[in-house]
Amino acid sequence: MTLGARGIVENESGEVLLVRHTYTRGLYLPGGGVERGETVMQALIRELAEEAGVRPHSDPEMVGIYSNHRVFRNDHVVLFRIPAGGWRECETDCAGEISEALWVNPLFPPGDATPGTKRRLAEVFAGGPNDGHW
Numbered sequence: 001m002t003l004g005a006r007g008i009v010e011n012e013s014g015e016v017l018l019v020r021h022t023y024t025r026g027l028y029l030p031g032g033g034v035e036r037g038e039t040v041m042q043a044l045i046r047e048l049a050e051e052a053g054v055r056p057h058s059d060p061e062m063v064g065i066y067s068n069h070r071v072f073r074n075d076h077v078v079l080f081r082i083p084a085g086g087w088r089e090c091e092t093d094c095a096g097e098i099s100e101a102l103w104v105n106p107l108f109p110p111g112d113a114t115p116g117t118k119r120r121l122a123e124v125f126a127g128g129p130n131d132g133h134w
Contacts, residue, residue, distance in 0.1 A: 002075045005044035006031030008063070008106075008124060009054050012084045015103035016121065018113060019051050022099045026114040029079070030054070030101075040078050048082075052101050053092035056082050063124060068116070068134040077134050079120060 009017040018027040030052040034043040060080035068075040106125040122128030
């Protein structure tokens with residue numbers, strides 16, 4: 001089994017942060033895999049700093065745990081929400097992994113946001129369905 005952590009990072013304008021990777025298409029919520037010896041929270045904090053230059057300074061709220069089997073067999077994603085005022089900027093070390101980070105309206109994400117990203121934003125910000133799948 002593999003496990004990942006992703007974060008919905010919000011700003012004071014009500015926008016959310018999405019990132020574009022250099023190695024795959026689409027816009028994603030920042031996050032990534034939990035490495036050996038890490039907790040999910042440690043992975044979230046590391047990935048947010050690496051990919052987006054964001055460091056939570058209060059405990060992020062867990063939104064849910066999702067099966068990501070459509071993309072990778074036996075993969076799961078834990079999603080957290082980091083509200084405006086619950087984070088600060090920090091140094092980022094994306095090592096060429098991120099080509100773009102942008103703030104978007106969560107109710108109208110760009111067309112190339114991944115389907116999983118769009119489903120989670122609709123779930124959290126518009127009361128959309130949650131079938132347990134990323």
